[in-house]
Amino acid sequence: MSAVPTQLAPPLRLPAAYGRCPFTPPPAYTEAARAGAVTRSVLPDGTPCWLVTGYREVRSVLADARFSADARTPGFPFLSPGQRQLATSRPSFIRMDDPEHARLRRMVTRDFLVRRVEELRPAIRRIVDDALDELIAKEQPADLVRDFTLPVPSLVICLMLGVPYADRDLFQSLSRTLLDNTATDGEVANAHRSLMGYLAGLAARKAREPGDDILSRLAARDDLTPGQVASLGFMLLVTGHESTANMSAISVLTLLRNPALAARLRADPALMPAAVEELLRHVTIIHLGLARAAKEDVEVGGVTIAAGDGVICMLSTANRDEEVFGPTAGTLDPDRRDARRHLSFGFGVHQCLGHALARVELEVVLTTLLRRLPNLRLATGETALTYGTSDLVYGVRELPVTW
Ligand code: HEM
Numbered sequence: 001m002s003a004v005p006t007q008l009a010p011p012l013r014l015p016a017a018y019g020r021c022p023f024t025p026p027p028a029y030t031e032a033a034r035a036g037a038v039t040r041s042v043l044p045d046g047t048p049c050w051l052v053t054g055y056r057e058v059r060s061v062l063a064d065a066r067f068s069a070d071a072r073t074p075g076f077p078f079l080s081p082g083q084r085q086l087a088t089s090r091p092s093f094i095r096m097d098d099p100e101h102a103r104l105r106r107m108v109t110r111d112f113l114v115r116r117v118e119e120l121r122p123a124i125r126r127i128v129d130d131a132l133d134e135l136i137a138k139e140q141p142a143d144l145v146r147d148f149t150l151p152v153p154s155l156v157i158c159l160m161l162g163v164p165y166a167d168r169d170l171f172q173s174l175s176r177t178l179l180d181n182t183a184t185d186g187e188v189a190n191a192h193r194s195l196m197g198y199l200a201g202l203a204a205r206k207a208r209e210p211g212d213d214i215l216s217r218l219a220a221r222d223d224l225t226p227g228q229v230a231s232l233g234f235m236l237l238v239t240g241h242e243s244t245a246n247m248s249a250i251s252v253l254t255l256l257r258n259p260a261l262a263a264r265l266r267a268d269p270a271l272m273p274a275a276v277e278e279l280l281r282h283v284t285i286i287h288l289g290l291a292r293a294a295k296e297d298v299e300v301g302g303v304t305i306a307a308g309d310g311v312i313c314m315l316s317t318a319n320r321d322e323e324v325f326g327p328t329a330g331t332l333d334p335d336r337r338d339a340r341r342h343l344s345f346g347f348g349v350h351q352c353l354g355h356a357l358a359r360v361e362l363e364v365v366l367t368t369l370l371r372r373l374p375n376l377r378l379a380t381g382e383t384a385l386t387y388g389t390s391d392l393v394y395g396v397r398e399l400p401v402t403w
Helices: 027-035 055-062 081-089 100-112 114-136 144-149 151-161 165-179 185-208 214-219 226-257 259-267 269-283 355-372
Strands: 038-042 048-052 290-294 298-300 303-305 310-313 387-389 394-396 400-402
Touching (some): 048 055, 055 290, 055 298, 055 310, 100 114, 100 214, 100 226, 114 144, 114 151, 114 355, 144 151, 151 165, 151 226, 151 355, 185 214, 185 226, 226 259, 226 269, 259 269, 259 355
Antiparallel strands (some): 290 310, 387 394
């Protein structure tokens, strides 16, 4: 670890709620970005680390194999005890370096290609329509997060993994507990154990009676044990669920705050893909940044990051870097041409495997809601909403709505 920093940015620990505006990065990060693209900071536990806030510098760290994504690398930074527990107790290829990372990622790449995801679009539409039918059957007001944006991505992963229809309630309820901020550590650990046991059992069944799904293809390999198949399935659920659910919910809230934009998108759904890119850029739900540890001394943005130093790459400030997105970088502009350059799905070898799937899910969710519930509105004042900061992603905890 290099010398103790002389210039300390404010600690990175975020408050439980942003309070004022949930759509802008917390001031501590914006101030750090103003001080420089790479600055010294401290983790909530007091350990010094580097904070990388500039677009080019974030890309250069994420594309450089000398920075490790493996949580066991000396100096790997943890923003909270929860992150430490998550990264070390559920290792998967998101927390591995090449070549092991590439070997495992290759096993599932095909299922997430743009072409394959496009083939799934009709099935995703059915899942979204069915979930909306169930929501509409409920009493008003209903919670759009619990009853719509949370179940949809988990049902899509069920479909891709090949979870039988009859088991979906069990699968859904276990994954809901995993994401429940109010669940105790014991409840989360139990849900984790049950889900891993369920997936291992299902993988064994798929090995005997294969179908056309990810678990069957993984279970047919002789270089993976049923436990490893379960771990991969579990990681796909965890990475694809909370992120997409929160991004959907906060996108809906953004449209409710911008009725003119909602009306435009309702009238011309062909504008939706560009709007989704701009929402991903502007909101940046992976709010605590991506963690890496330097394996060698590396120069980034004119600063030498020493071997063993922890680095936090802030996607939210990179996505608002005026050198890249111009003077209006801080504004939501669905007509922006360069929104797709955002880093909300990361960059480099760990770039989000599910980006095409997330994009289609978001497009279908938003288009369907706008079309089928044109009178959708908040059932409470906006100030009553609470914004959750889980260990991974930022989002609105509940969206009480009427239609
Ligand atoms: C990785 C964001 C949806 C699967 C990542 C990373 C980001 C990200 C920033 C990079 C992590 C790092 O470099 O440390 C998002 C966002 C999503 C989303 C914002 C929704 C809006 C999904 C979906 C899936 C998925 C639907 C599908 C199951 C993955 C996987 C990785 C990953 C497997 C690890 C890739 C690797 O390490 O090679 N995601 N993600 N994500 N994401 Fe997503």
